[in-house]
Amino acid sequence: MHLVYLVLGLALVQYLWFGVLVGRARGLYKVPAPAVAGNELFERQFRVQQNTLELLVILTPSLLMFANYVSATWAAVLGAIYLVGRFLYAAGYVKEPGKRSAGFGLSIVPILALLLGGLIGAVRGLIVG
Helix, strand or coil, X not given: CHHHHHHHHHHHHHHHHHHHHXXXXXXXXXXXXXXXXXXXXXXXXXXXXHHHHHHHHXXXXXXXXXXXXXXXXXXXXXXXXXXXXXXXXXXXHHHCHHHCHHHHHHHHHHHHHHHHHHHHHHHHHHHHC
């Protein structure tokens, strides 16, 4: 489980880093708080952070469920793929929003695998006992 918690911690650090980038963009593009619109480049950074938050809500319990019911090692591997996907998503989205697809795919597919595996494991645990 140590690897799972490491990946989970890295996902949180990644989210915080994206928040730092939003803060920098806010200053660079002169978008005062609490505004979330006004400069397209700022808005791209903001959307990366918000989309990452939306996925963290699903990633966190899915990662833990999968690790518990299926495999901690594979949970960590899938979580690491998610992290790489988020960085690719961020780079693509900030550069050109249409170039976010590969990064999004590398983020969502591991989450879906973790969620599905975790749910199947939970149901199997109920049935088998």
